[in-house]
Amino acid sequence: MSTLSEKHQLAEKIWEFTILTRLDSDDDRQRGSRLSFSGQGKILVLLAQEDNLPQKEIATRLNLTPQSTAEFVGKLARKHYVHKTKSQKDRRITLIQLTGQGRDALKNIDNTIPSYLEFLDDDEQQQFGKLLAKMNLGLRERIESRDNSIDGKMHKVMLQHFTKQSHAGENK
Amino acid sequence: MSTLSEKHQLAEKIWEFTILTRLDSDDDRQRGSRLSFSGQGKILVLLAQEDNLPQKEIATRLNLTPQSTAEFVGKLARKHYVHKTKSQKDRRITLIQLTGQGRDALKNIDNTIPSYLEFLDDDEQQQFGKLLAKMNLGLRERIESRDNSIDGKMHKVMLQHFTKQSHAGENK
DNA sequence: GAATTTAATCAGGTCCCCCTGCCGAATAAT
DNA sequence: ATTATTCGGCAGGGGGACCTGATTAAATTC
Numbered sequence: 001m002s003t004l005s006e007k008h009q010l011a012e013k014i015w016e017f018t019i020l021t022r023l024d025s026d027d028d029r030q031r032g033s034r035l036s037f038s039g040q041g042k043i044l045v046l047l048a049q050e051d052n053l054p055q056k057e058i059a060t061r062l063n064l065t066p067q068s069t070a071e072f073v074g075k076l077a078r079k080h081y082v083h084k085t086k087s088q089k090d091r092r093i094t095l096i097q098l099t100g101q102g103r104d105a106l107k108n109i110d111n112t113i114p115s116y117l118e119f120l121d122d123d124e125q126q127q128f129g130k131l132l133a134k135m136n137l138g139l140r141e142r143i144e145s146r147d148n149s150i151d152g153k154m155h156k157v158m159l160q161h162f163t164k165q166s167h168a169g170e171n172k
Numbered sequence: 173m174s175t176l177s178e179k180h181q182l183a184e185k186i187w188e189f190t191i192l193t194r195l196d197s198d199d200d201r202q203r204g205s206r207l208s209f210s211g212q213g214k215i216l217v218l219l220a221q222e223d224n225l226p227q228k229e230i231a232t233r234l235n236l237t238p239q240s241t242a243e244f245v246g247k248l249a250r251k252h253y254v255h256k257t258k259s260q261k262d263r264r265i266t267l268i269q270l271t272g273q274g275r276d277a278l279k280n281i282d283n284t285i286p287s288y289l290e291f292l293d294d295d296e297q298q299q300f301g302k303l304l305a306k307m308n309l310g311l312r313e314r315i316e317s318r319d320n321s322i323d324g325k326m327h328k329v330m331l332q333h334f335t336k337q338s339h340a341g342e343n344k
Numbered sequence: 345g346a347a348t349t350t351a352a353t354c355a356g357g358t359c360c361c362c363c364t365g366c367c368g369a370a371t372a373a374t
Numbered sequence: 375a376t377t378a379t380t381c382g383g384c385a386g387g388g389g390g391a392c393c394t395g396a397t398t399a400a401a402t403t404c
Contacts (some may be wrong), residue, residue, distance in 0.1 A: 001341045001359060006297070007289060008285065009283050009301070010285075010289060010297055010300065010301045011274055011285045011389060012303075013301055013304040013305055013308060014286055014304060016304075016308050017304050017308055017311075018210055019330050019333075020308055020312060020315065020330075020331075021311065022209070023206075023311075023315055023327055023330060029273040036360095037190075037191055037194070038359050038360090038361070038362095039360065039362080040360090040361090054216075054381085055382070056380080056382080060331070064362075064363095064382070065362075065385090066382065067362085067363070067364080067365095067382085067383085067384090068361075068363070069223050069382095070186075070382065070383065071361090071362085072361085072362095074383095075359095075360090090370075090371070090380095090381085091356070091369085091370060092371065092380065092381040092382070093370095093380095093382085094381080096369085096381065099391075101345080105254055108367045113179050113180065113182075113183045114183060114186055116307045116310060117179065117182060117307075118310070119306055119307045119309070119310030119311070120303060120306060120307065123338075124303055124306070125178070125179070125182055126304050127299055127303060128182065128300075129181065130186055131292060131299060131300050131303070132182075132185040132186060132188075132189050133185055134292060134296065135189060135192075135288045135291045135292065136185060136188050136189055136287060137291070138290070138291030139189075139192040139193065139288050139291070140192060143192065143359050147329060155398095158192075158277060159404065160193050161191075167218055209389090210391070211391050211392080212390085212391090218393085226350055226351080227351075227352070228350085228352080231351095236391095236392080236393095237392075237393060237394080238352065238353090238374065239351095239353080239354090239393070239394080239395095240350085240392050240393070242352065242354095243391090243392085244390095244392095247389090247390090254385075260398075261398060262350090262351085262401065263399085263401085264350065264351040264352070264400045264401065265350095265351065265352085265398070265400095266351075266352070281385065304379085305376095316367070
């Protein structure tokens with residue numbers, strides 16, 4: 001009976017959480033400097049997995065038009081996050097490789113420990129982790145299962161990003 | 173000892189979660205239609221709390237320039253989410269009021285039950301709620317405490333949005 | 345009534361995410 | 375060799391979040 005309203009309340013908490021975290025770590029002001037997991041960020045994620053990819057390949061995998069890709073790669077290159085090289089074999093192709101700076105930038109994105117975790121004690125953090133893991137698993141499966149759709153590639157890339165990280169973390 | 177690496181793993185899970193939820197509810201495709209809690213969305217949030225505000229007042233409270241405000245209000249008006257009226261008392265002033273459509277749009281933003289909750293059973297959902305509540309409280313206090321700064325108003329508006337909702341939910 | 349203070353608008357600008365169109369250069373196919 | 379295909383670049387566009395500057399119209403103040 002009350003399940004629905006309980007869910008609503010949970011949903012509200014989640015939304016509040018989303019907003020509060022945004023307010024807290026003030027993306028608002030310095031929106032320029034921080035890159036997200038879309039646009040340019042996507043490309044970094046992909047390159048971190050597989051470097052030295054042809055620009056075209058990037059476009060295909062991320063489900064972007066070659067033109068958008070060119071734009072983003074260009075911007076990344078300007079920031080020295082990536083590097084463009086002409087392929088020797090096929091001189092139409094431009095290979096894109098991540099620079100050290102690019103790799104650092106990427107690390108800064110997803111390796112930061114959210115400050116709000118300090119509001120939870122150790123036990124609670126563990127609980128939180130478990131819950132997240134469960135939801136992540138579910139989401140991952142769901143996304144993978146419908147991954148045959150047109151724009152499945154992006155999903156794959158992002159999923160892999162995290163499965164890799166998990167593995168890296170798991171070497172106990 | 174292992175606390176740091178544990179935190180890192182938690183951080184990774186959170187990031188994964190963030191990304192997965194984005195992939196899941198495909199903001200990617202229809203980015204245009206969905207409004208966020210910034211820009212135009214902010215204004216809706218504010219109006220939901222207090223309708224029929226002068227445009228200037230909106231700018232002040234949301235810490236936006238009058239020009240930006242005009243732009244966003246214009247865009248919202250084009251979508252029939254708000255309505256502009258000239259004040260009778262002071263004909264310089266434009267009052268902005270939320271339309272039914274605008275209210276609906278806002279509801280759609282924050283009243284949706286995230287689908288990933290289905291991956292948790294009832295107990296887990298409760299746990300999740302508790303953890304979120306705790307973090308929200310912490311975040312809220314932190315944000316409020318530094319709220320004397322220049323751009324405090326926005327925070328207040330958003331915070332109120334959620335405290336109100338919570339109260340609404342609490343009438344058992 | 346004239347000067348000043350307001351609210352709002354127009355004009356431009358910066359940067360982000362993305363797309364369609366078109367064009368040249370390089371390679372593959374015939 | 376001559377097409378056809380492929381890659382990438384340029385031009386231009388649409389939408390979003392914001393901002394500074396200059397201007398108009400309607401108060402308020404002196």
